Every structure is written in structure tokens, then in C-alpha cells.
Amino acid sequence: MPADTPILQVALPVPLPRLFDYRAPAGVAAQPAHVGCRVRVPFGPRELVGVVAGVATAAADGPELREALAFLDDTPLLRGELFESLRWLARYTHAPPGEALATALPAALRRGEPLPDTHAWAWRLTEAGATALPGLRSGSRPRRLAGLLHEAARDEDALDAAMDDWRTAARSLAKRELAERIAIPASQLAPTPQPGPQPNDEQAAAIETVHAADGFAALLLDGVTGSGKTEVYLQAIADCLARGRQVLVLVPEIGLTPQLLSRFRARLGVPVHATHSGLNDGERARTWAAALRGEARVVVGTRSAVFTPLPEAGLIVVDEEHDASYKQHDGIRYHARDFALVRGKALDVPVLLGSATPSLESLHNARAGRYAHLRLSRRAGEAKPPRVRVLDVRKRPLDAGLSAELLDAAGKALDAGGQVLVFKNRRGYAPVLLCHDCGWSAQCQRCDAPMTVHAGGRRLQCHHCGARRPVPLACPDCASLALQPQGIGTERIEELLARRFDTVPVLRIDRGSTRGKDALGKHLDAFGAQAGVLIGTQMLAKGHDLPNLTLVCVVGIDEGLFSADFRAGEKLAQLLIQVAGRAGRADKPGEVLLQTHHPEHPLLQTLVHGGYHAFADGELMQREAAGFPPFAHLALLRAEAKHVDAPMQFLRAAKEPLLPFAATGSQEEAAAGLELHGPLPAPMPRRAGMHRAQLLVSAAQRRTLHGALDAVVPALHALPEARKVRWSLDVDPVDL
Ligand code: ADP
Ligand code: ZN
Ligand code: ZN
Numbered sequence: 001m002p003a004d005t006p007i008l009q010v011a012l013p014v015p016l017p018r019l020f021d022y023r024a025p026a027g028v029a030a031q032p033a034h035v036g037c038r039v040r041v042p043f044g045p046r047e048l049v050g051v052v053a054g055v056a057t058a059a060a061d062g063p064e065l066r067e068a069l070a071f072l073d074d075t076p077l078l079r080g081e082l083f084e085s086l087r088w089l090a091r092y093t094h095a096p097p098g099e100a101l102a103t104a105l106p107a108a109l110r111r112g113e114p115l116p117d118t119h120a121w122a123w124r125l126t127e128a129g130a131t132a133l134p135g136l137r138s139g140s141r142p143r144r145l146a147g148l149l150h151e152a153a154r155d156e157d158a159l160d161a162a163m164d165d166w167r168t169a170a171r172s173l174a175k176r177e178l179a180e181r182i183a184i185p186a187s188q189l190a191p192t193p194q195p196g197p198q199p200n201d202e203q204a205a206a207i208e209t210v211h212a213a214d215g216f217a218a219l220l221l222d223g224v225t226g227s228g229k230t231e232v233y234l235q236a237i238a239d240c241l242a243r244g245r246q247v248l249v250l251v252p253e254i255g256l257t258p259q260l261l262s263r264f265r266a267r268l269g270v271p272v273h274a275t276h277s278g279l280n281d282g283e284r285a286r287t288w289a290a291a292l293r294g295e296a297r298v299v300v301g302t303r304s305a306v307f308t309p310l311p312e313a314g315l316i317v318v319d320e321e322h323d324a325s326y327k328q329h330d331g332i333r334y335h336a337r338d339f340a341l342v343r344g345k346a347l348d349v350p351v352l353l354g355s356a357t358p359s360l361e362s363l364h365n366a367r368a369g370r371y372a373h374l375r376l377s378r379r380a381g382e383a384k385p386p387r388v389r390v391l392d393v394r395k396r397p398l399d400a401g402l403s404a405e406l407l408d409a410a411g412k413a414l415d416a417g418g419q420v421l422v423f424k425n426r427r428g429y430a431p432v433l434l435c436h437d438c439g440w441s442a443q444c445q446r447c448d449a450p451m452t453v454h455a456g457g458r459r460l461q462c463h464h465c466g467a468r469r470p471v472p473l474a475c476p477d478c479a480s481l482a483l484q485p486q487g488i489g490t491e492r493i494e495e496l497l498a499r500r501f502d503t504v505p506v507l508r509i510d511r512g513s514t515r516g517k518d519a520l521g522k523h524l525d526a527f528g529a530q531a532g533v534l535i536g537t538q539m540l541a542k543g544h545d546l547p548n549l550t551l552v553c554v555v556g557i558d559e560g561l562f563s564a565d566f567r568a569g570e571k572l573a574q575l576l577i578q579v580a581g582r583a584g585r586a587d588k589p590g591e592v593l594l595q596t597h598h599p600e601h602p603l604l605q606t607l608v609h610g611g612y613h614a615f616a617d618g619e620l621m622q623r624e625a626a627g628f629p630p631f632a633h634l635a636l637l638r639a640e641a642k643h644v645d646a647p648m649q650f651l652r653a654a655k656e657p658l659l660p661f662a663a664t665g666s667q668e669e670a671a672a673g674l675e676l677h678g679p680l681p682a683p684m685p686r687r688a689g690m691h692r693a694q695l696l697v698s699a700a701q702r703r704t705l706h707g708a709l710d711a712v713v714p715a716l717h718a719l720p721e722a723r724k725v726r727w728s729l730d731v732d733p734v735d736l
Contacts, residue, residue: 004057004058005023005030005057005058006024006029006030006031006055006056006057006058007021007022007023007024007030007055007056007057007058007065008021008022008023008024008030008034008039008052008054008055008068009021009052009053009054009055009056010022010039010041010050010051010052010053010068010098011050011051011052011053011096011097011098011100011101011102012041012043012048012050012098013048013049013050013096013098013099013101013102013110014043014048014096014098014099015096015099015717016096016098016717017094017095017096017097017713017714017717018096018097019053019054019097019098020041020043020050021056021058021062021065022039022041022065022066022067022068023065023066023067023068024067024068025039025067025068025069025070025071026067028071030055031055032055033076034052034055034071034076035052035053035054035055035076035079035083036051036052036076036077036078036079036083037051037052037071037072037073037074037075037076037077038050038051038052038071038072038073038077038109038112039051039052039068039069039070039071039072040068040069040070040072040112041066041068041069042066042067042069047069049072049110049111049112050098051077051078051098051101051102051105053087053097053101072112072114073115077105077109077115077292077309078101078104078105078309080311081310081313081343081346081347082104082307082309082310082343083101084346085339085342085343085346086100086101086103086104086307087100087101088342088346089332089334089339089342090332091710092706092731093332093333093334093729093731094709094710094713094729094731095332095333095729099331099332100332103304103307103331103332103334104307105288105307106281106284106285106287106288107281107284107285108281108282108284108285109285109288113285115285115289115292116282116285116286116289117183117286118286118289118290118293118295118296119183119184120155120156120157120183120184120271121155121156121181121182121183121184122153122154122155122156122181122182122183122184123145123149123153123154123156123159123170123179123180123181123182124149124153124154124179124180124182125146125149125150125173125178125179126177126178126179126180128176128177128178129146129149129173129177129178129179130150132146132176132178133146133147133150140169141163141165141166141168141169141172142169142172142173142178144163144169145159145163145166145169145170145173145179146173146178146179148162148163149179153182155184157271192269193238193266193267193268193269194266194267196231196234196235196267197228197231197380197381199228199231199232199235200228200380202223202227202374202375202376202377202378203228203231203232203235203376203380205374206219206221206232206374206376207232207235207236207239209372209374210232210236210239210315210350210352211236211239213350215348215349215350216344216345216347216348216349216350216351217350217351217372218341218344218350218351218353218365218370218371218372219350219351219352219353219371219372219374220321220353220354220355220358220362220363220365220366220371220372220373220374221352221353221354221355221374221376222354222355222356222358222363222366222373222374222375222376223354223356223374223375223376223377224356224376224377224378224379224385224581225356225379225577225578225580225581225582226379226380226383226581227356227376227377227378227379227380228376228379228380228381229319229354229356229376230260230263230319231380232352232354232374232376233249233317233319233352233354234263234264234267234268236315236317236352237249237264237268237298237315237317238267238268240314240315241268241270241297241298241314243314244312244314245312245313245314245315245349246291246294246296246297246298246299246310246311246312246313246314247297247298247299247313247314247315247316247317248299248301248305248306248308248310248313248315248316248317248340249264249298249299249300249301249316249317249319250301250302250303250305250306250316250317250318250319250326250336250337250340251300251301251302251319251320252302252319252320252323252325252326252542253276253277253302253303253323253325254325254520254539254541254542255319255320255323255542256274256276256300256301256302257520257521257544258521259521259544259545260300261274261300264298264300268298270297270298271296271297271298272298272299272300273287273290273291273296273298273299273300274287274299274300274301275287275288275299275300275301275302275304275305275308276301276302276305277302287299287301287308288307288308288309291308291309291310292309292311294311294312296308302325303325303326303327303328303336304328304336305336306334306336306339306340306343310343310347313343313347313349314349315349315350315351315352316340316343316344316347316349316350316351316352317351317352317354318336318337318340318351318352318353318354319354319355320354320355320542321337321353321354321355321358321359321362322355322357322358322359322362322574324571324734327734329735330728333728333729333730333731333733335732335734337353337359337362338732353371356577356578356581356612357573357574357577357578357612358616359570360570360616360619360620360623360629360630361629361630363616363620364620364630364631365630382587383584384584384589384590385584386552386580386581386583386584386589386590386591386592387589387590387591387592388580388591388592388594388608389591389592389593389594390594390596390599390604390608391403391405391406391593391594391595391596391599392596392597392599393595393596393597394597394599399496400488400492400493400495400496400497401424401488401492401493401555401556402422402493402496402553402555402595403595405593406553406555406593406595407500409551409553409591409593410422410497410501410533410551410553411501413550413551413591414501414504414531414532414533416550417531417548418531418548418549418550418551418588419529419530419531419532419533419534419546419548419549419550419551420532420533420534420549420550420551420552420553421533421534421535421536421540421546421549421551421552421553421579421582421583422493422497422533422534422535422536422553422555423536423537423538423540423541423552423553423554423555423579424488424489424490424493424535424536424537424555424556425537425538425556425557425560425575426487426488426489426490426537426556427452427463427489427490427491427510427511427537428452428453428454428461428463428489428490428491429452429453429454429455429456429457429485429489429491429492429495430452430453430457430485430486430487430488430489430492431450431452431453431486431487431488431489432450432452432453432485432486432487433450433451433453433460433471433483433484433485433486434483434484434485434486435475435477435478435480435482435483435484436480436482436483436484437475437478437480437482438475438477438478438480440475440476440477440478441486442460442471442472444462444464444465444467445467446462446465446467446686446687446688446689447462447464447465447467447684447686447687447688448684448685448686448687449462449463449464449684449687451467451469452489453471453485453489454491455491456491456495457471457485458470458471459471464684464687464688465687465688465689471483488555488556490508490510490535490536490537491508493535493555494506494508494535497533497535501533504530504531504532504533505527505530505532505533506532506533506535507523507527507532507533507534507535508534508535508536509523509524509534509535509536509537509539509540510536510537510539511537511539520539520544521544524544524546529547529548530548531548534546534549538575538579540579540582541575541578541579541582542578542582546582547588548588549582549583549584549588549590550583550584550588550589550590550591551583551590551591551592551593552579552580552582552583552590552591552592552593553592553593553595554576554579554580554592554593554594554595555595556595557572557576557594557596558596558597558598560572560575561596561598561601561603561604564683565735565736566623566626566628566736567734567736569603569615569619570619572603573603573607573612573615573616573619574612576594576607577607577612579592580592594608602618603615606618627675627698627700629732631700632698632699632700633698633699633700633701633702633704633705633732634696634697634698634705634731634732634733634736635696635697635698635705635709635729635730635731635732635733636694636695636696636697636729636730636733636736637651637654637679637694637695637696637697637727637728637729637730638682638692638693638694638727638728638729638730639651639692639693639694639725639726639727639728640682640687640690640691640692640693640725640726640727641690641691641724641725641726642689642690642691643691643724644691645691646691646721646724646725647679647691647692647693647725648679648681648693649721649724650719650721650722650724650725650727651678651679651693651694651695652679653719653720653721653722654695654712654716654719654721654727655676655678655679655695657711657712657715658674658676658697658708658712659676661673661674661704661707661708661711661712662674662675662676663675672700672701672704673699673704674697674698674699674704674705674708675697675698675699676695676696676697677695677696677697677698678693678694678695678696679693679694679695680693680694680695681693682694683736690726694736696736697709709729709731713729
């Protein structure tokens with residue numbers, strides 16, 4: 001090959017930290033315009049789809065290169081800002097560039113399918129249809145549909161809303177050539193926007209700050225639950241649409257409800273594209289393509305929506321910015337909120353982070369002046385904050401973990417026609433099955449964890465690997481029949497409450513009871529506004545609006561008060577505030593009961609008397625003293641293997657090259673170095689049959705941490721010990 005022939009540098013989705021060189025497909029000359037296009041290439045015996053990351057000239061004495069098979073795109077899919085941001089992400093997470101680029105593409109595009117058609121579809125009557133209309137059997141579905149279409153052509157979303165099973169009728173009309181399906185640009189579907197409430201002073205100030213932002217700005221919208229944060233988003237979005245720009249809205253997994261989408265659709269007067277894990281690959285690829293083409297003006301989605309192309313970006317909103325579902329736990333371990341900020345900066349548009357319980361990271365940034373801090377301090381409209389009472393249950397008799405006082409309060413709320421939510425963050429019947437005679441307890445065979453009792457005490461299930469087996473008839477160790485479920489899960493509470501309140505519906509909501517696409521929303525819709533009891537895990541902490549909820553009971557939070565994880569306090573405080581915030585809306589005052597054996601615990605006292613910000617102040621001081629984030633920067637190297645010793649062997653070998661970067665000597669030198677903790681077995685040393693270990697790396701300065709990782713991580717792939725384990729690096733880990 002002549003030395004000056006341009007070649008393709010291709011990012012491939014393989015776990016190697018490099019690009020791969022190929023000759024352009026036969027008959028095509030590689031050129032810079034190919035950067036960002038997908039290309040199919042041979043890789044060993046396989047074929048892979050990669051993304052062209054660069055075009056270079058072949059080295060004169062380089063090896064003979066293989067030829068790429070074909071370009072899959074005429075114009076780049078990943079271009080400009082998104083491409084650059086993804087390359088930044090690969091560097092920041094120390095991940096292979098090909099995996100970072102692949103992560104951004106919807107699965108269908110990753111597989112090499114063509115960029116899908118993004119037309120919306122509408123139906124209209126043909127001339128023959130208009131003539132034939134009066135002759136169609138009156139009352140029949142085709143007649144009803146033809147009647148609708150006679151008024152105006154309608155898009156399929158509008159038909160979904162207007163008529164059940166219109167598709168059968170449409171097929172029947174189409175067969176007779178009375179109606180036809182036509183493609184229209186998505187932007188042409190323009191419902192008339194409905195007006196919202198007049199913003200109060202705090203909302204107006206927040207909206208004005210977003211409006212006035214000139215280019216990138218990070219804005220923390222810190223507003224109590226029900227304070228009208230969503231109203232602020234809606235007005236800021238409308239403002240941005242009016243300036244002809246696109247908006248991306250990220251919401252937590254559980255927050256993307258049909259209620260939220262219809263609120264957005266009704267208010268914005270443009271189609272709202274949704275993207276989340278409940279959609280199939282084709283639908284997700286279509287939203288992505290519509291955004292790339294600038295047809296989608298508002299995209300609302302969960303974590304991976306942060307990779308939506310935004311050629312005409314104007315604003316990024318991250319709702320419930322503290323939510324744990326923004327962190328990706330495998331592959332490229334990105335944090336969608338943090339990456340949204342990176343993109344906002346690159347796109348030079350404001351990023352609005354909203355929460356009633358901001359993460360300590362974001363609060364710290366706001367206090368340091370890096371984020372504008374917008375406060376909404378009271379509930380919007382007429383709604384009052386709920387009253388919070390701590391119930392001391394020490395020495396009190398408990399029934400399925402519930403005190404008599406709590407059951408009385410629930411009875412009163414139900415008698416008054418209200419709804420009651422009992423929050424317990426432990427699904428199943430009981431967390432442990434114990435032999436009362438010898439102390440044996442049912443453990444998972446593949447995990448270092450007890451199995452949870454389910455199905456009213458008949459089945460054992462592991463919440464870590466999914467293993468199931470029937471409850472044994474007798475103790476496997478001593479043959480005693482005295483096997484007893486220990487502790488309380490949501491099923492057991494449901495059993496008691498269904499018996500006790502047998503005249504109202506009692507509905508349990510947890511991952512066991514709600515599977516499938518919007519099962520949660522369907523359950524709650526069916527539940528409606530009638531008096532009744534909801535029992536649930538953190539799935540109920542947010543999302544679907546419950547306007548008739550007057551009493552929230554929180555039970556069994558005591559384990560969370562004494563956890564070893566340094567973030568446990570923050571997570572518990574957020575959960576408590578979020579759950580409590582569900583009580584009482586508009587005309588219904590709410591009450592919250594916190595049942596505990598530790599009523600004097602500082603976390604509870606501070607939260608109840610000072611609120612979330614008082615808690616956050618104290619917690620930030622402790623983090624600073626202890627040298628934890630946000631005052632330090634962490635990376636966690638994890639390894640797992642079937643072989644018990646392999647993970648520790650790999651991590652010891654991986655630690656070696658990090659040692660020269662470790663803190664030593666004087667305090668100043670120490671502050672400029674790394675701290676290495678471990679390697680140690682993971683908090684759960686065995687999971688799903690894999691032995692697990694980890695090495696925690698921390699540094700006071702982000703620069704120090706990344707400098708060391710840059711120097712060391714690429715070589716880890718080549719360690720002989722690496723071949724015997726599955727390993728990963730998690731920068732800014734959330735769960736340690
Ligand atoms: P958040 O997102 O902070 O939980 P929402 O925006 O959902 O709050 O508002 C809570 C409720 O208050 C909603 O029913 C909303 O329509 C209403 N609301 C919001 N802002 C106002 C306002 N300025 N005047 C009257 N009602 C409002
Ligand atoms: Zn026994
Ligand atoms: Zn298990």
C-alpha cells in the first residue's frame with residue numbers, strides 16, 4: 001500500500017483501549033467526511049459494526065491492513081458535539097473508545113441497521129371514501145372511523161386517543177380504497193398547547209434565570225416536593241421551543257409515567273418523543289433518528305437518553321437529579337446527570353438540575369458558586385406541607401412490624417375516605433428463614449446472602465441472583481420442623497393489612513408484583529382515588545401522582561441508619577423526604593408517620609426538625625472531615641471470577657503500577673497522591689457463583705486520580721492475571 005493512502009481508524013465495540021486501522025472498502029477513498037459514519041469490518045473470524053473515529057495515513061512500514069467491508073451511512077451518525085463528548089467520556093471513564101461510541105447508539109443502529117424512517121403516519125379519506133361514507137353501515141367501526149377522518153386527516157397518535165381498535169377499521173377501509181395512510185413530518189403534529197398556572201414569585205425567578213442564561217450554565221432547581229418544579233421545566237421548555245431550539249429532558253426510571261408524558265404533550269403543543277427501556281429497539285432508534293434530523297423538538301427519556309443527538313440544542317433538564325438510576329452499572333459506567341453537564345457545556349446551553357433532595361455533590365457545587373442555586377421553598381398553589389411524626393415503637397407490641405398506633409392512624413385515614421401508603425423497603429414475605437431449634441438459616445448456594453421468603457412462606461428466592469427453591473419441610477441440619485420466617489417484608493404487611501382492612505382494596509407494589517410495561521401505572525390507575533391501602537418499596541417513592549394520599553407510614557428504616565456505606569445516610573434522607581412528600585396535595589393535608597426503634601437518631605432528628613438542608617449541611621461537614629466525595633474523587637476497580645483467588649491476584653497485580661502514585665511522606669505530598677484501599681473482598685464476596693473483590697482508589701484532586709489512571713489502566717488489559725477475571729473500572733462509583 002502506498003505510504004500516503006488514507007486509512008480508517010475504527011472504534012470497535014471490543015474491550016480493548018484502542019482504535020483499529022482498516023483500508024477503506026474497495027472502490028472508496030477514506031476521507032475526513034467519513035468520521036462518525038458506521039462501517040462494517042472483519043474482526044478475526046467475525047464481522048463487527050464500528051464507527052470511524054479518524055482518518056490517517058498508513059505508516060510506510062506498517063503491517064498489511066484488512067479492508068473494511070462497507071460503509072453503513074452516507075452522512076455521519078455521530079458528529080460534532082456528540083462525537084467529541086463521547087470521546088471525552090471514553091477518556092474520563094478510561095473505557096475503550098469503541099464501547100463508548102457504541103453505548104451512545106440505539107441497539108438497532110449498533111447492529112448495523114439503517115437509520116430508520118422517522119415520518120409520522122396519518123390517515124385520510126380518499127375521494128371515494130368521502131362519497132361512500134353515507135353508505136357505510138351506521139354504528140359500525142369503519143363508519144365511525146370514516147366519520148372522524150371526514151372531519152380532518154388524523155395522525156395515528158390522535159387516532160389511538162380517539163378510538164379503540166381503529167386499526168382494524170382502517171385496514172378494512174384501506175382494502176376498499178376508501179382511506180389511505182400518508183407519511184407526514186413529525187413536526188406537523190401540533191396539538192394546541194394548554195395554558196398553565198400563573199407562576200408564583202419563586203417560580204418566576206427560576207424561569208427568568210433559565211431564560212437569561214447566555215450559553216452554558218448549571219442551574220440547581222432545589223424545590224420541595226409539589227413546589228412546582230415541573231411547571232418551571234414546562235415554561236423553560238416552552239421558552240426554548242419558541243426560540244426554535246431542541247430540549248432534552250432526563251427523568252428517573254420510575255419517573256417516566258404516562259401521566260408525565262401527557263402533561264408534557266398537553267402543555268407544549270409539539271410532539272414529545274419518549275425513549276425508555278419499555279420501548280422496542282425500533283421505537284428507540286426512531287426517536288434517536290428524529291432527534292438527529294432535528295424533527296424531534298422535545299425528547300423525554302431515562303438514563304440512556306443522555307446520548308440523544310441534539311443538533312439544535314437549547315436546554316437540557318435533569319429531573320430528580322439525585323436519583324440513583326442515572327448511574328449505569330455495567331459497560332460504560334457513566335452518570336447521566338454528569339454527562340448531561342458535559343454535553344451542556346459542549347453545546348453551550350443551560351442545564352437545569354431539579355430535585356427536592358439534591359445530591360450532596362450538586363449542593364456542594366451550588367454552595368461553591370459553580371451552579372446557580374434556585375430555590376422553591378413552599379408547595380405551589382394551596383397545598384400544605386405534610387405533618388411528620390416520629391413513632392417510638394421501643395417495647396411496643398408489633399404485628400407484622402406495625403404498631404397499634406400506626407394501625408389506628410391508618411384506620412382513621414381510611415374512614416375519612418383517604419388513601420394510606422405503607423412504605424417498607426424490603427420485598428418478599430420475610431428476609432430470612434431460620435431454624436428455631438439449631439439456628440440454621442436458608443442461604444443462597446451461589447451468593448453470600450440469605451434467601452428471602454416469598455409466596456406467603458412457601459418459596460425461597462435470592463434477590464441477588466434470582467435463584468428460587470421451595471421452602472424445605474424440615475431443617476436440613478437438624479430435621480426440626482420449627483422453621484420460622486424472621487423479619488418483615490412487604491408481602492407480610494400486605495397479609496396483615498388485607499385481613500385488618502377487609503372492606504377496602506389493599507394493593508402491594510414492588511418488583512415482585514409489578515412486571516412488564518407500565519404495570520405500575522396500570523395498577524395505580526385501577527386503584528384510582530378510592531379509599532385504600534398501598535404497600536410498597538421505593539418504587540412508590542415517586543412517579544405516578546397519588547392525589548388522594550393522606551397518610552404515609554414509613555416502617556423498618558432502622559437498618560439504613562447503621563449502614564457501612566458512606567452514602568447510606570444521604571440515600572435514606574432522600575428516600576424519607578421523597579416518600580413523605582407524597583402525602584397531601586392541593587386540598588388534602590397529609591400526615592407522615594416514621595416508625596422507629598431509634599427515635600433519637602441524629603439523622604431522623606435533623607430531618608424532622610431541620611429538613612433536608614439541615615441534614616445536608618451536617619453530612620457535608622462529615623464528608624469533608626472524612627475525605628469522602630464530594631471532597632475527594634474515587635475510582636473503584638472491581639474483579640470477579642469463578643476461581644476464588646483470581647480476583648485478588650488480579651487486583652494485587654493492578655495495584656503494583658499504582659503504588660508510585662500513592663500518597664507518602666509529608667502532608668502536602670500526601671494531599672497530592674493517591675490513597676489505595678485494598679484490594680479487599682467485595683461487600684458481598686460471592687454473587688451468582690462469582691467471587692468478587694475490589695480496589696478503591698481515591699484522591700483529593702480529580703487531576704491526580706485521572707493522571708494515575710491514564711498512566712496505568714491501558715496496561716491492565718495486558719496483565720496475565722487479567723485473563724482469569726472479569727474486571728471493570730468504575731470512575732465516580734455510587735455503590736461501593
Ligand atoms: P413538583 O414538580 O415540584 O413536584 P409540580 O410542578 O408537579 O411540582 O406541581 C405540583 C402541583 O402544583 C401540580 O398539580 C401543579 O399543577 C400545581 N402548581 C404548580 N405551580 C403552580 C402555580 N404557580 N399555581 C398553582 N398551582 C401550581
Ligand atoms: Zn435446625
Ligand atoms: Zn443468589
